Amino acid sequence: MTDADPPTGPADGGAEAQSGRSDAENQERSQPDGTDERDNDPPVDRAALRTDVRTIEARVRWKWLLSALFAAAVAGVVIGALSVFALEWGPLPGVGAFLVVALLGGLHVVLLYRSWEYQVREDALYLQRGVITHVTSAIPFVRVQHIDTSRGPIERALSLSSLVVYTAGSRGADVTIPGLTPAEAEELQDRLKVLAKDTADEDAV
Amino acid sequence: MRLDPLSIPYRIAENSVRIGGAIVLAGVAGSGGSGGSFLQGALIFVGIAAVGVALVAGWEVAYHRRFRYDLTEDTFDIHSGVLSRRDREIPYHRIQNVDLRQNVIQRVLGIAEVRLETAGGGQTEAQLQYVNRKEASRLQEEVARRKRDDSEDTESEQQPPAGATGETLFAITPRELGILGIVSMDLRLVPLLLGALSVFGPSMITEVVPDTDQLFLIGPLVGIGAIVATAVLSGIISVLRYYDFQLHRRGEEYRYERGLLQRFSGSIPIEKVQTLSIRENVLARWLGYASLTIETAGYSPGQGSGARSQAAIPIADRDRVLELARSIEPIETFTFERPPKRARQRYAARYLIVVGVLIAGAYATTLHPDVSWPWYLTALLVGMVPVAAHLKWRHRGYYLGEEYVITRNGFWSQRITIVPAYRVQTVVSSRTIFQRRRRLASVVIDTAGSSSLSGDDAVAADIDDETAEALREDVADRLQAALTSRRRPGDGHPDSQPA
Numbered sequence: 001m002t003d004a005d006p007p008t009g010p011a012d013g014g015a016e017a018q019s020g021r022s023d024a025e026n027q028e029r030s031q032p033d034g035t036d037e038r039d040n041d042p043p044v045d046r047a048a049l050r051t052d053v054r055t056i057e058a059r060v061r062w063k064w065l066l067s068a069l070f071a072a073a074v075a076g077v078v079i080g081a082l083s084v085f086a087l088e089w090g091p092l093p094g095v096g097a098f099l100v101v102a103l104l105g106g107l108h109v110v111l112l113y114r115s116w117e118y119q120v121r122e123d124a125l126y127l128q129r130g131v132i133t134h135v136t137s138a139i140p141f142v143r144v145q146h147i148d149t150s151r152g153p154i155e156r157a158l159s160l161s162s163l164v165v166y167t168a169g170s171r172g173a174d175v176t177i178p179g180l181t182p183a184e185a186e187e188l189q190d191r192l193k194v195l196a197k198d199t200a201d202e203d204a205v
Numbered sequence: 206m207r208l209d210p211l212s213i214p215y216r217i218a219e220n221s222v223r224i225g226g227a228i229v230l231a232g233v234a235g236s237g238g239s240g241g242s243f244l245q246g247a248l249i250f251v252g253i254a255a256v257g258v259a260l261v262a263g264w265e266v267a268y269h270r271r272f273r274y275d276l277t278e279d280t281f282d283i284h285s286g287v288l289s290r291r292d293r294e295i296p297y298h299r300i301q302n303v304d305l306r307q308n309v310i311q312r313v314l315g316i317a318e319v320r321l322e323t324a325g326g327g328q329t330e331a332q333l334q335y336v337n338r339k340e341a342s343r344l345q346e347e348v349a350r351r352k353r354d355d356s357e358d359t360e361s362e363q364q365p366p367a368g369a370t371g372e373t374l375f376a377i378t379p380r381e382l383g384i385l386g387i388v389s390m391d392l393r394l395v396p397l398l399l400g401a402l403s404v405f406g407p408s409m410i411t412e413v414v415p416d417t418d419q420l421f422l423i424g425p426l427v428g429i430g431a432i433v434a435t436a437v438l439s440g441i442i443s444v445l446r447y448y449d450f451q452l453h454r455r456g457e458e459y460r461y462e463r464g465l466l467q468r469f470s471g472s473i474p475i476e477k478v479q480t481l482s483i484r485e486n487v488l489a490r491w492l493g494y495a496s497l498t499i500e501t502a503g504y505s506p507g508q509g510s511g512a513r514s515q516a517a518i519p520i521a522d523r524d525r526v527l528e529l530a531r532s533i534e535p536i537e538t539f540t541f542e543r544p545p546k547r548a549r550q551r552y553a554a555r556y557l558i559v560v561g562v563l564i565a566g567a568y569a570t571t572l573h574p575d576v577s578w579p580w581y582l583t584a585l586l587v588g589m590v591p592v593a594a595h596l597k598w599r600h601r602g603y604y605l606g607e608e609y610v611i612t613r614n615g616f617w618s619q620r621i622t623i624v625p626a627y628r629v630q631t632v633v634s635s636r637t638i639f640q641r642r643r644r645l646a647s648v649v650i651d652t653a654g655s656s657s658l659s660g661d662d663a664v665a666a667d668i669d670d671e672t673a674e675a676l677r678e679d680v681a682d683r684l685q686a687a688l689t690s691r692r693r694p695g696d697g698h699p700d701s702q703p704a
Binding site for chain 2: 123124130132133134135136137138139140142143167168169175
């Protein structure tokens, strides 16, 4: 699969879907005033803060691939050690296990990347992902407790960032959107912050 | 104010027993060095024990002298500590529950333990060990009253009159207590027990009754005996736990009392109620009884949440339970929408696989040269598959009302979870690879109160995938609608104010 995998959303995504960033830039261009002055202007224009269905950065596959390879290496070493020392079959089963796990992991990474979608709607943040189990979550802005961006070492090397949204719920109390560019993550954080603040005069439980 | 003086002897006894091991050890070591004379040894032992107890007594007297609590204008102050002093001020509006507990000895002495629970953190915020029983009730009352006053300052909601004595919503009758004993035998333990028996049973039996050729009779007898024993035991335990259960409504909270050996009294703040669940296991359902559980959530900014689950009604007639649930949340009449029939096929397929594995396992045992039994009889299990699948399907369902989402799950232990729309946290729909084959999906409605560890989430399981999508959107919309209507003053629930 290539990077030009078109998002399933509205028309503007198709032509320049080089990365998920294009949507964000469109969005910013369409509302040049930015987010600053919304704070002193209580009736937030929620419609303008909506986004189209966005996909995540293709580079995130490298990060996932790395962890898949790591898991494969662990599996290969364990099975290889078993076969060399316990069963005395030689190292080949270990190599085989590595290859099988790496292959499955790679496939999973490709499919997972293809499945990821998110969208900021009027009332809620929508996320969709999953390979074996497809999961769609709706996180109403009223329920957002706080929003983090996080960047691990691998993410920094790939210049990626993740956004973590926390709710007071018991299952899925924190939701992570991986594979965003740092600018995109920050922009999304601001957007959600404005939306959450606008609705947060409530007890969030 | 101080703790009850009677708490000194009680605490001395309690803590002497607690460090009794150390005292005995020191005593034995001390008397061992006495050079052999028994009398001398005993004297040294008693001496050391007396010193130990005296130390404890001194400590407890000091503890009592240095422990002070005060109800001030807007905080509950506790000054405590013998060597390291600790002063705490707990704002009334942060106190969620004031729980009282009393065991048998404490009841005889007329003292009680008071626990103040706040939302933040997992443990009890403060304990008063121990105060007079009357004083304990007064504290419970006083904190509730001041909490009410506290919140009345900040908002202009209509409040129910703060009656001195609340109305009693429910009191358990001896008949219901008996039924609770019968119903609450834990069926989940049975397979575990049978598993253990099949492993250890035979060798134990041959040890106890050697030379018998009627093992095939003894096996089932022991099994049945063990099941009856566990049932009786768990029945007795729940009778002791829920003896003389009472539920009152007092202003802004529900208060319950229960227990024979350990008397327990706690409160459920109404504004923190998240979900209600009505549970009934097979036996209870057959007898027409059910129980009601209230999930509450603690929330304080920056601390996340802690969920608590409290039995509001241990057992009552099903209609009565529904009526009580309605008095907490005004639920409209509801009828459940069952999953589509193809979900039943899914369960059948699942059970068929399980049965297939069992049959294969049974056959595999006969491969051992010493084992031979009619393994093919396990094939009879196949006949149970459609029944089980049907029952599972029959006891699932969901209902989407204007202000409530209600889900139903489970055959052996059925639970109906009632989620008010304004308590919804997130809505998640998911489709596993097997569900996708049959165009099915599950929708989880998450709240801050659901205890996902015990699998009590509100789940509309295995519904049509398009319906699931619509349900997810609808629930999210109902949440917004409910919040909007609750934001308008004088409309909706009396508990819409922030904590």
